[in-house]
Every structure is written in C-alpha cells, then in structure tokens.
Amino acid sequence: MTSIRERKVLKYFARCLYSGAGEIVYLGSGVAGTVYPFALGLSKNQQVLEKKSRIYAYDAFTTPKQKVAARGGQIYYQNIRESQKQDSYLHIFQKNCKTLIDYVNVCDGDITTLSWLHKPIEILHIDIAKKIKSMATHCQRIFA
Numbered sequence: 485m486t487s488i489r490e491r492k493v494l495k496y497f498a499r500c501l502y503s504g505a506g507e508i509v510y511l512g513s514g515v516a517g518t519v520y521p522f523a524l525g526l527s528k529n530q531q532v533l534e535k536k537s538r539i540y541a542y543d544a545f546t547t548p549k550q551k552v553a554a555r556g557g558q559i560y561y562q563n564i565r566e567s568q569k570q571d572s573y574l575h576i577f578q579k580n581c582k583t584l585i586d587y588v589n590v591c592d593g594d595i596t597t598l599s600w601l602h603k604p605i606e607i608l609h610i611d612i613a614k615k616i617k618s619m620a621t622h623c624q625r626i627f628a
C-alpha cells in the first residue's frame with residue numbers, strides 16, 4: 485500500500501506538473517488507493533481544460549483476497565465475503581473514486597489481453613505484477 489507521502493506526490497504530479505499533452509495511464513489500479521490522488525490532483529489542475537476521462541485505470545478488478553485502500557488518510561476495508569460473492573471489486577473502485585470518477589477511464593480486464601489507443605502518454609504509473617518478467621515486457625511493449 486502506498487504511504488500518505490507517496491499519495492501526496494501523485495496528487496502533486498497531476499495538479500502541478502501534468503500539462504495535458506498526453507494521457508495519465510495507471511496499470512494496477514486496485515481499489516483506487518493511488519488513482520484517487522491522481523484524480524484529485526487533476527480536478528485541481530488549472531492549466532488542463534479537458535479533464536474528462538484523462539486517467540486510464542487498468543486492472544482486472546478481481547480477487548478473492550481482502551482489499552484495503554487508503555484514501556485521504558482514511559483506511560477503507562472491504563468486506564471479504566462480499567468480495568468473494570461478487571468476484572469483481574470494480575464497484576469498490578468506483579465507490580472510492582466517488583465524485584472524481586468522471587476523470588477516470590476504467591479499463592477492466594486482464595492487461596495481457598488489453599491494448600492501448602496509441603495516444604501520447606504523459607504519466608505512466610506501473611503497479612502491477614512487478615515480479616513477473618513477462619508482465620514487465622508486455623507493459624513495455626504496449627505502453628512505453
């Protein structure tokens with residue numbers, strides 16, 4: 485899980501450094517713990533006018549394991565039984581993004597089967613299966 489300091493940095497990137505020349509791509513969005521600060525920063529960015537769906541959030545959004553998301557300094561625990569029953573936790577991701585969901589383009593599915601639109605990418609954040617070499621190769625081939 486990312487620390488409050490890391491989330492502040494992500495918010496700063498989206499608020500102060502992001503120019504809008506390319507998209508923000510987030511690989512491994514989980515339950516929005518770190519997509520949220522990007523979205524919050526983007527919402528406060530004064531130089532980018534077109535903000536709708538600029539953050540591409542990739543994830544399979546499925547796991548039977550308990551998920552924990554940190555947002556705004558508060559820890560949000562997901563109910564394990566409900567997660568297993570529903571299989572997908574996309575609804576939790578959407579709930580955690582709350583009013584900022586309009587800034588997010590949800591890319592739901594196994595990333596090895598998804599592709600990129602070949603628009604310019606300004607910020608690429610990778611937090612996905614970092615120990616699997618083939619995943620790193622795939623991400624590099626598709627997004628770099």
Ligand SMILES: C[S@@+](CC[C@H](N)C(=O)[O-])C[C@H]1O[C@@H](n2cnc3c(N)ncnc32)[C@H](O)[C@@H]1O
Pocket residue numbers: 485486511512513514515516517518519542543544545546547552553593594595596611612613
């Ligand atoms: C370390 S977690 C990300 C945590 C998230 N950044 C956060 O702050 O809440 C890694 C994520 O990668 C996703 N993931 C792993 N392999 C994947 C794949 N092949 N396709 C799509 N998502 C995948 C998992 O579902 C998980 O949410």
